[in-house]
Amino acid sequence: MSTKSELAPFKLPRWEDLPDIDLYMDQVIKLTEKHLSSLGIKPVTAAMINNYVKLKLLPAPIQKKYTRVHVAFIFAIAILKDVFEITLIKEGILIETQTLGLKQAYNLFVSDVENAVRLIETQGEKREPVTLLEGEITLENRILKLAALTFAAQRVVKNLILTESKGEKNDSKNSDLN
Known part of the structure; x- marks a missing residue:
């Protein structure tokens, strides 16, 4: 079984693709699940979002509504x-948003996540080395x-590991049949 068959292709939303209208908590949760489930990321819950606000990872919602800024932070944290x-995570977000600005930092981060996953998936399938990061590290x-x-x-x-352990289980079942 190959790595690619297990890891579904994905594209993370860029800043411009995030909703420019305020969302309620349940809408934010659905949006994050829609985009992050293919990455095998555990779903974000209301309790988690509330904890992120308490820990000051996120600004407090305005009248129980979350903006594009909130959604970008939630994606990165998740x-x-x-x-x-x-x-x-909190320190890294602060450093990068102060250095690059929120929009640029978010877009660079999601682009780098996509590129890193693709490159490492390729490495997992092949026995030859690949360049793991595109562009210059500055x-x-x-941090991003x-x-x-x-x-x-x-x-x-x-x-x-999951693929290999499934393969070993299948191999042991086949050897038990012989």
């Missing part, structure tokens, strides 16, 4: 929370690029 501690973008790469590597490794 992608990174299995790989990094929340405090590191002081301004190094390396975080995207870390996420992608963890995702592909999990899939490879």
